[in-house]
Amino acid sequence: MKLLVLSNGHGEDTIALRIIEQLQSITAIELAALPIVGKGYAYQNAKIAIAGRVQQMPSGGFIYMGGDPLWQDLRGGLIELTLEQIKIVRQWGRAGGYILAVGDIVPLLYAWSSQANYAFVGTAKSEYYLRDDTDWLAQTSWWEKRSGSVYLPWERWLMSRPRCKAVFPRDSLTTAILQQWSIPAYDLGNPMMDGIKAGITEVKQQLSVLLLAGSRMPEALRNWQQILVAVKTVIEIQPNKLKLLAAIAPALKLKPFLQDAVAQGWQITSEQPQAVTLIKDNSSLTLSQQSYQEFLQQANIAIAMAGTATEQFVGLGKPAVIMPGTGPQFTYAFAEAQSRLLGCSITMVENPTQVGKAIAKIIHNPQLLEQIALSGKRRMGAAGAAQRIARCLQKTLLESK
Secondary structure (H helix, E strand, C coil), X not given: CEEEEEECCHHHHHHHHHHHHHHHHHCCCEEEEEECCECCHHHHHCCCCECCCCECCCCCCCHHHCHHHHHHHHHCCHHHHHHHHHHHHHHHHHCCCEEEEEECHXXXXXXXXXXXXXXXXXXXXXXXXXXXXXXXXXXXXXXXXXXXXXXXXXXXXXXXXXXXXXXXXXXXXXHHHHHHHCCCECCCCCXXXXXXXXXXXXXXXXXXXXXXXXXXXXXXXXXXXXXXXXXXXXXXXXXXXXXXXXXXXXXXXXXXXXXXXXXXXXXXXXXXXXXEEEEECCEEEEEECCCHHHHHHHCCEEEECCCHHHHHHHHCCCCEEECCCCCCCCXXXXXXXXXXXXXXXXXXXXXXXXXXHHHHHHHCXXXXXXXXXXXXXXXXXXXXXXXXXXXXXXXXXXXXX
């Protein structure tokens, strides 16, 4: 059996890899990956064969924003790369292989064009963008309600083709909606939560705050500067000293983040290979590029300007305060959409000076914290989804004819 895995983004590559690893543990299969966006470092590090040429585009995958990012990618060879990728996918289909698409409509469309049997892991869309568990959201448009789903009619058409053997939405609500159109949707959870273990949720003597600035430069550094201003407002309001945990993406350089903290009055007290600790006003700030899992478990609440990391934290049943940045990713529109996706787990403020008061309101509201614990876990699902999806793929896709 031959399986080609398509994905379009770093987060999608990581999710696809989790499923691949589970597949390899239960069946003998010839695997290759085709990262549509970026160079697919996750696959390369795992020694997964890359099926064709890969190229990092100037936009970093944000062409959906239109304007300059799109034109930059077009000048960078986007059309030529796309045609090459489609050719590879079709060759794979003609050779009798299967296709697993992970992401949004782009890999799904590629999979459909292959003329092979395919499956789809939908990471980008959720019905929670349009509705909660009982009704439409107030900001949902007439057209969106008329369409009936966050997935547009042409996306649903691609998922309902006979050659589409399985669809794995990211949550139970989205699965139930898609099943109304005779789409083979399976409610098996979100691989994004695999490997993320629950930790402390109750605030006791010391409030622990996770700081998430994102993973792309220079945006992450601009976000960090906003977060440092926000931290100042939290320190001013909280009577007890804070424990601040900054999870800096491993691909970034730590030095600029440290320099910005020192410029804000933080003093370095300890420099270890795994972490750097600073103090200010009896509070501690630890920056690490290797302690992401531990920080997620230890923190009670997050100040976040990130995508996947924020969702994983909320999936543990914990609250996050977010604020828009200058982009290209964490703009007002992105933050607003994230607040719809994650519901009561997210408190969105307009600027960093409002963060301190927002956190005080959350941590002193036991009823809200209880709602957040239930909502986050319901919207993000339980760990183990990659294994469940792999077993389903073995039966529905890899044994199909």
